[in-house]
Amino acid sequence: MSRALRAWRGTARSAAPYALLVPALAFVVFLLMAAVFLLRYSLNSWSPTTGMISAWSIHSYVKFLSHPYFVGALVKSMRLAFLVTVIALAIGYPVAYLMSVSPRYRNLITILVVAPLIMDVVIRAYGWIVLLSNGGLVNVAIRALGLTHEPVKLLYTQWAVVAELLHETLAFMVLPIAAVLQKIDPSLREAGGTLGATRWKTFWLITFPLSLPGVLAGTFLVFALGMSAFVGPLILGGGNVTVMSLVIRDQIGVTLDWPLGSAMSIVLVTLTLVLLFFYGRLIQAGIGRNAMAVQTRR
């Protein structure tokens, strides 16, 4: 084999990992291009008689942020995402913990957690309509238990949307936490027990702090998905749950005010990123404090 051929093969071998990045890079480039277009559109002006007009103006941002209805929708989106994240964490953490301490049931739990993602979101939403309607299973159960005689309005409320979003996002909370919990050295918990800590104390002082990176990843994903939720609020909100994704859809697809819809999208994405950035910093600081505390105790 000639030296040149060997050199070429060496170069090709070292370049191969970078070549594998090409699809991901292409995806990122197109995503960024779309974002740049949105940003540019958001600075155009608009007329109901002619549509979008090329300009450099922040009018759409002012229109969005000065309108109580639009700002209300933004607040409602944040509240919905926050609610879903907190409830998903409350439900998801114990499930992830169970996965980490019960290797026997790990695969079964993983399948159960991931199963909803196999189903299309629209079909899932219609399933919730069947469950939550006045004659649905939930209302039948409530009445059978004697909790009420009249059906409770569950469908087309914020809680119906929360239920669907939990169904949709729980896996994104459970799997990152479980992955981190599984990596925690069991000897750390055993050491806590040996030193006299109760199970509860061991959990709070050792397991939970060490699982914070998983909690961070899970809450990031669920909050972001909650902020951008569309189908759940559309189908299960019944028009009673106004979130930003629906308001943006109206601007882009109905009134055709693309500058306003683009400005709303830019603000929504920016706000989500900023919130997640500061939240990430907060959690990272918590992780750092725990590490310091562990070192001090040592």
Added chain:
Amino acid sequence: MSTVTHKTSRRNFLATAGVGAASLAATVAGAPRTARAQGKKWAGKTLHVQFWSGPEGENIIKHVVDPFKAETGAEVIADYGYTSGSIAKLRAQKNDPQIDVFMMDDIGVYTTAPEDLLTKLDLSKMPNAKDIDPNFVVMDGLGIGFFTYTDSLVYNTNYFKTAPDSYEMLWDPKLKGKVAVPTSEQMDAMKLLIAAAKLSGGDQKNIEPGFKKLAALKPNIHSFISDFAAAGELMKSGDIVLVFMATYLWKEQQMKGYPIKPTFKIKEGIYTTPACAVIPKGHPGPQELAELFINRALSAEAQVGMAQGLWYGPTNRKVKFDDPGITANLVMPDNFKSVVPVDVPALAKVRQDWITRYDQALKG
């Protein structure tokens, strides 16, 4: 002048609905080759059209597209989109139009015509145009109506023993949480707003009382309808008993025997919208073929079929029905005296603001 008269039976309807989906595939696939083999004049030519998707689109395919293909031998490629999407496409393709015929609500004509995007239709090339009620020649012939749909009250027949006869019934305190209204992005919502304004002494030009009246409707709202299948189930179960909405959308549930019925005998009048066909300026296909396509949509035969298929009101004055199963469910040109006039060009200018304020009044 001959009159095209048809009677509808349940079987006809089911056949109409059933073949809709199949005809969609047939539209794109085999028919042109057959026609070419038969040596028809337009064999090998293609027409690009855009209209609504779903049952509306299937109705048009069955009664306009398929017969047109059989008559002319031309191929038809259909794109789908609501009126807002058609307006966006007309604007986006201004310099390079890709569609020969758009079918959309009249607001689409009023919105795009001032932007010089449409060709004036040569009605002399469309023999069926002479039978169309002159009310539906829109903007001096830039668009022409080929069916109508009507917004009115749709009610649960188990709850109402006699049909409600006023929009004021929507505000009845006894109907707390039992009323459904359109989502703001639908044109039906704008009609409801105008109706509310009129009930409070206002009108389209003095709309403020309408927003106040809508705010008072809030306690009665069960939900905002965008999903008709789910809304039909809620009407059936009695969760919703009264709706302001386009009436043809409930046909499927009515045919299934659900206790749902529209009424057009409303003191304050009804709101009828024409669906129009337009030809964009600089469209790619042959002008004559586009005109033939619209001519087919204007024919009494096509409009009878569309009325049977989805209770679309005809615009062709030759169309008559003697089946009360049809006449009770659509508005004929003879009934246009009860239609409330809407200034659509003016509405197009304020629609965005009204959409937001409609939501604010009912959800804020």
